[in-house]
Amino acid sequence: xKIEHFLEKNEVREITIFNQLVLNGGTLSYGKMLNHLGVSxxxxxxxxxxxxxxxxxxxxxxxxxxxxxxIGLSMSDDLSLQxxxxxxxxQSIKLQIITFLFKHQEFxxxxxxxxxxxxxxxxxxxxxxxxxxxxxFGIKIRNGQMQGEELQIRYFYFQFNCYIEDKATFLAEHxxxxxxxxxxxxxxxxxxxxxxxxxxxxKIWLIISNxxxxxxxxxxxxxxxxxxxxRKDPFFHKIQVFVLxxxxxxxxxxxxxxxxxxxxxxxxxPVLTEPDFHEYRLxxxxxxxxxxxxxxxxxxxxxxxxxxxxxxxxxxxxxxHLTHIHTRLYFFQGDIEIYEYEGIIAKExxxxxxxxxSFARTLLKTSTKTLADKTGESNSLLKMELLKYISLxxxxxxxxxxxxxxxxxxxxxxxxxxxxxxLLILKLKPIKGVRVEHYDPTKIYDLVLTNxxxxxxxxxxxxxxxxxxxxxxxxxxxxxxxxxQELN
Amino acid sequence: xxxxxxxxxFAGVAAAFEVRHIHPDAEIMLLEKxxxxxxxPSGLHLYWDKKISDLDEARFVTEGQLDxxxxxxxxxxxxxxxxTTQKIITYDQHDLSDQLSYDKxxxxxxxxxxxxKITGSAQESVLKYKRYDEAQAVLIKVEESExxxxxxxxxxxxxxxxxxxxxxxxxxxxxxxxxxxxxxxDEDMIKPIEKNMTEKGVDLRMRxxxxxxxxxxxxxxxxxxxxxxxxxxxxxxxxxxxxHLPFLDxxxxxxxxxxxxxxxxxxxxxxxxxxxxxxxxxxxPGEDRVYVxxxxxxxxxxxxxxxxxxxxxxxxxxxLRTIGTRVFGKYxxxxxxxxxxxxxxxxTVESHRQEVRLTSLADSDTVTLKYVYDAKTHELLGAQMIxxxxxxxxxxxxxxxxxxxxxxxDLQQTDYFFxxxxxxxxxxxxxxxxxxxxxxxDEN
Numbered sequence: 001x002k003i004e005h006f007l008e009k010n011e012v013r014e015i016t017i018f019n020q021l022v023l024n025g026g027t028l029s030y031g032k033m034l035n036h037l038g039v040s041x042x043x044x045x046x047x048x049x050x051x052x053x054x055x056x057x058x059x060x061x062x063x064x065x066x067x068x069x070x071i072g073l074s075m076s077d078d079l080s081l082q083x084x085x086x087x088x089x090x091q092s093i094k095l096q097i098i099t100f101l102f103k104h105q106e107f108x109x110x111x112x113x114x115x116x117x118x119x120x121x122x123x124x125x126x127x128x129x130x131x132x133x134x135x136x137f138g139i140k141i142r143n144g145q146m147q148g149e150e151l152q153i154r155y156f157y158f159q160f161n162c163y164i165e166d167k168a169t170f171l172a173e174h175x176x177x178x179x180x181x182x183x184x185x186x187x188x189x190x191x192x193x194x195x196x197x198x199x200x201x202x203k204i205w206l207i208i209s210n211x212x213x214x215x216x217x218x219x220x221x222x223x224x225x226x227x228x229x230x231r232k233d234p235f236f237h238k239i240q241v242f243v244l245x246x247x248x249x250x251x252x253x254x255x256x257x258x259x260x261x262x263x264x265x266x267x268x269x270p271v272l273t274e275p276d277f278h279e280y281r282l283x284x285x286x287x288x289x290x291x292x293x294x295x296x297x298x299x300x301x302x303x304x305x306x307x308x309x310x311x312x313x314x315x316x317x318x319x320x321h322l323t324h325i326h327t328r329l330y331f332f333q334g335d336i337e338i339y340e341y342e343g344i345i346a347k348e349x350x351x352x353x354x355x356x357x358s359f360a361r362t363l364l365k366t367s368t369k370t371l372a373d374k375t376g377e378s379n380s381l382l383k384m385e386l387l388k389y390i391s392l393x394x395x396x397x398x399x400x401x402x403x404x405x406x407x408x409x410x411x412x413x414x415x416x417x418x419x420x421x422x423l424l425i426l427k428l429k430p431i432k433g434v435r436v437e438h439y440d441p442t443k444i445y446d447l448v449l450t451n452x453x454x455x456x457x458x459x460x461x462x463x464x465x466x467x468x469x470x471x472x473x474x475x476x477x478x479x480x481x482x483x484x485q486e487l488n
Numbered sequence: 489x490x491x492x493x494x495x496x497x498f499a500g501v502a503a504a505f506e507v508r509h510i511h512p513d514a515e516i517m518l519l520e521k522x523x524x525x526x527x528x529p530s531g532l533h534l535y536w537d538k539k540i541s542d543l544d545e546a547r548f549v550t551e552g553q554l555d556x557x558x559x560x561x562x563x564x565x566x567x568x569x570x571x572t573t574q575k576i577i578t579y580d581q582h583d584l585s586d587q588l589s590y591d592k593x594x595x596x597x598x599x600x601x602x603x604x605k606i607t608g609s610a611q612e613s614v615l616k617y618k619r620y621d622e623a624q625a626v627l628i629k630v631e632e633s634e635x636x637x638x639x640x641x642x643x644x645x646x647x648x649x650x651x652x653x654x655x656x657x658x659x660x661x662x663x664x665x666x667x668x669x670x671x672x673x674d675e676d677m678i679k680p681i682e683k684n685m686t687e688k689g690v691d692l693r694m695r696x697x698x699x700x701x702x703x704x705x706x707x708x709x710x711x712x713x714x715x716x717x718x719x720x721x722x723x724x725x726x727x728x729x730x731x732h733l734p735f736l737d738x739x740x741x742x743x744x745x746x747x748x749x750x751x752x753x754x755x756x757x758x759x760x761x762x763x764x765x766x767x768x769x770x771x772x773p774g775e776d777r778v779y780v781x782x783x784x785x786x787x788x789x790x791x792x793x794x795x796x797x798x799x800x801x802x803x804x805x806x807x808l809r810t811i812g813t814r815v816f817g818k819y820x821x822x823x824x825x826x827x828x829x830x831x832x833x834x835x836t837v838e839s840h841r842q843e844v845r846l847t848s849l850a851d852s853d854t855v856t857l858k859y860v861y862d863a864k865t866h867e868l869l870g871a872q873m874i875x876x877x878x879x880x881x882x883x884x885x886x887x888x889x890x891x892x893x894x895x896x897x898d899l900q901q902t903d904y905f906f907x908x909x910x911x912x913x914x915x916x917x918x919x920x921x922x923x924x925x926x927x928x929x930d931e932n
Contacts (some may be wrong), residue, residue, distance in 0.1 A: 028816075036625055074614075130791055181832060182777065184834075185831045185832045187909065188831055189831050210744060211744070213744070214744060214745065214746065216604045216605075231714065231715065237695070240695075241666060244664055244665050245665070245670070245828065245829070248670070248671055248728065249772070249778040249779065249829075249832070250743075250744075250745040250747075250769070250778065250779050251599075251728070251730045251731060251745040251746060251747050251779040251781075252744070252745040253603060253604055253605050253727070253728065253730065254605070255605040255606075255699070256664070256697040302744075
């Protein structure tokens, strides 16, 4: 599911216009814009007029200039594209349907047509469109209710309120001292630290959960099967005791499904800090599906990069992230693509190379084969988890790359030596994993760049030596880069 | 002034008497769903315990008492709708629908013992006995059963397990938490009870959630658990009670847990409508609002609502969830916050457990006491007791101490009588370090 699925076609086009303008430095010709959108000039003019009306509310903070030749965008410094997206989403009927459904849990067609001031047929059409996107979450709107596995419904509402609905408004609409009390108690009982950022995440989750806790006839067949491997999990037990004790204070009946839902959420999303997660990791059953997948993928990564082993803290960090990825793949279906997947993949390929991306795909294939029966590139969950694998691989390679010490020892007149040396440093600095400086005989280097054959090689200890043919030439630069790669 | 009270159990009846006391001229009408009046919900336990010889004796009020006070009552009257705009109540009685107007309305409709999560728990073969007619049916069913499964290890469940074991029934008790009576006692205090339960042959199934109850072809009933199942001759529901208020007007605000939202004067969101007893949340031991469906609260809320009918004059002081009972040979009592529940308070809480002798004589019984108090101020917040001797009245002393915000030091200064045959050097309910008999060390 994508954010744009909550918008109408013309609204998506309008958003695209903003996007293109931002990507092109604020100005774009009609021709280029028409090419990108694949629409007629009249249609573009329409879109531009529509935008002009919409942004009136920003009170000159956003301005769009267009004259039939060029389109220009200017925005005040305190405004970003996010607020423009917000403007469109706030007016989205589909968003209002979901919000209404969350608030009331059930609706009648008349109730909703009146509330949204739209026709019945238009409401049905929008629900049908929404359902086509909700399908990947395994849920649907039917008979005025959200139907499907309870975990999936709450997960969808969670993603929806984090990324589609205005998070701040949602939180402000649900002020509740009991929530704070619940989180504080949870922190004490689970003996964990919940950071402010994670607390906000947990708060959204608990608002959703508490609003749905009293619903009768929740579906949880899939979750119950998935939880078979976790019945004896120590963290699950703790959550279960907490949930039972908390709700025993109210006239609310909870069964074990409530605890199972919280267990899945707390492990799939960063709520626990790494040290707290590590405590759990030491106790959990290593043969349970998520833990054993963490081990398999971790070993595959270590083997792939031919590392003997990772530093202790990096290994812990990797395991922390892998558990999030694998818990999501194990328990959840569907996702909201908060990042432009294709764009990011293309950028990642440029930066980290195709190897990392294709290796991440292999990892995803391995994990999904065992953890989930989800296939296909169109599944947003798989797309988002692939991005996470890529990020994790990049993180590991960055952290594992050793820093190559390069010393520049030019043999020439003082002024030239200084200037050319600085220029060389400037040129070499952008290369990852390199520290360049003027040669200091008291230090040890991996590589020494000089312009004359050294009289006595031993002066440079074990450092590799490269003699520059022509200082700052591209020939030398290519060679230096090759040597650095070899040293790495 | 016509005061209509929905429900003639403890809260409703207490409210009716108090209204009569304050407003001698008021017209008071009680609408009761059941066809009997004043049945004590735990009447069956009294009967099994041979405290009464007939279920009919389990009554806290009689028709005569109501008549004497000029309180009109309609039995078998099920309220269908409350219209707070027109101040009219629609109710069914003997298959006929009738209406009644009111000036003041008190909702005291109580609660019911029903699970919405356990599939099949609504069927007749799953026994509940809060009501007189239900208790009668259970009486017969239990007599002909050998093996009985109890769902829920709260006060009802554990008392039933004790009584049924005494009647030489084979008992299986299923509880979703780690230990029984978890709302009232901490795990360290419950150990002697669980030990006695096991010794008496109760099959304790802790940390097990019931997913469904299924009837077998041979009249047996199977309780399906998270892991495994139990098949027995009968199943007793001992789960928590919940209000059931389908007749409510939408204008009466409810909490997420379906209880009616009331203020400190027990007024609902609608003028002239009050709610009491098991229909509401109360200010609990931690001073936040919780659901405490106990008869002592029902009676007290009934009285407070009655006092506030014309104008708000008396606030409800809250509940300490004070209980006392005897199960498996032990008297147990609890009031206020438990250590486990202190999780939900901002205060830093400490606890102390001690075993003290009840008298100065050599053959004195002992009581194990647990105090829960504010670490900084030493204000007493909760207390638990367990003993072979009947110490139940002593919990009221500690409940009063908590309600009047006394510290442990204040308690030491309380003036109690001394008589070696009946008391110790210091009163039982004083936390004095040198009176300890190693109760805490037993743990280690």
